[in-house]
Amino acid sequence: MELALSLGDTSKPFEFLHHTPKVSAKDLGFCMGLPTGFTASPRSHDKVVDTNLHGEAAATGVSSDPPVQLDLLPFSPVPRRLPPSQTPFPWLSDNLVSEPGSTDGSGRGFDVNRLSAEEAEEGAAMSSPNSAVSSFQMDFGIRSRRYKRDMEAIDAERASSRASDDEENGLTRKKLRLSKEQSAFLEESFKEHNTLNPKQKLALAKQLNLRPRQVEVWFQNRRARTKLKQTEVDCEYLKRCCETLTEENRRLQKELQELRALKTSQPFYMQLPATTLTMCPSCERVATTNTSPSAAATTAAPNKHNPVATTAAATIPSSAATTNTNSSSLSLAKPRLSPFTAKIHMPQTQDHQAAS
DNA sequence: TGGCCTAGTCCGGTTACCTCA
DNA sequence: GATGAGGTAACCGGACTAGGC
16 A cells, blocks of 8 residues: 555546547546545535546555555646646637747746736626636536526626626725636646646636636635645545554554464474564665574575565565655555564665675 | 846735635 | 635735846
8 A cells, every 4th residue: 555646647537638639638637546435525516536546455465445646737846837848728829929038938038017907807808708618618517407507697697797896996806706617717727737827827817807816826726725635635545554554563463472372382483583674775675684594594695686585575565665765655565574573674874885 | 157136936824705504 | 694614715925936137
């Protein structure tokens, strides 16, 4: 069992991607793979949950839980600006001319003030608030068609009301509720890319009849919500891990007691050498050494980069080797170490170098 | 080349408004 | 109708980066 946070490829894009052929499904999608039986909170209407079941339970030996996988695509948490090739907004080419001097795609050199908020609103006001997204279709699957029509009418009315209020007051209202179409369109955009460069922001604002600042704020809040949901999923998963480990610990304690009882009743058992698993933190290889001198001569390989694949070592999951050594590995493989005594030895780097 | 300034963007946290049970 | 909870748009402050001087 391992926790996998995938920031890249997703093997299971969302269904809506099938309806957006301009964009490669490989680059899109916000997938949350959850363990079987784990149900995300149904409250969030915008929560898109895809139960990708990458079953490694058999390999890890912990119940039937697949790894929790969240594909937050295609954003990367470290680089805040991505090249334009990674920002596939299909509609951008229709609305904006690419900046000749912009090389990084982040919009550097693009004068955001060229299109003021008034201009943006003026341009957007030329069409009805919802016309920009009239071709955008999404089946929310919640309401009946009649109710849906009513809600759309209400949304349109609210949008027009907001526009008229802005015109009358000349002020921006403290808080506006985005229409359903606007939210859905922003959601689709977020799935394609969760960060915006100035061009994309302006294009979205223009299409949705919003101010660029509103689009920016929406994306910021949406990222925060995504992170919050990720945290909730992680928390839930770690909770399950803790429960599993507790149960495993209980089982091993019981097994230890049984072995001790067996040891007293069967003296030949003492002849079995104790095996120590040694894992080098730098190369992350596992070597075995037997505490018994005779056994060490036969099993412990001098070259620790060619560790002997004993039964115990072989049961160490490969995922453990890829886990950051600074954090506790969540790989809950069940190594059949009995009747060996296993321990993870963390030698100093100097030890490793001296040994090599 | 390094330092300073500015603009833009991000994030974490918070506030305030809106909706709904 | 009043109310509390939850969702979310909007704001604030700090940090970071890139470009210009």
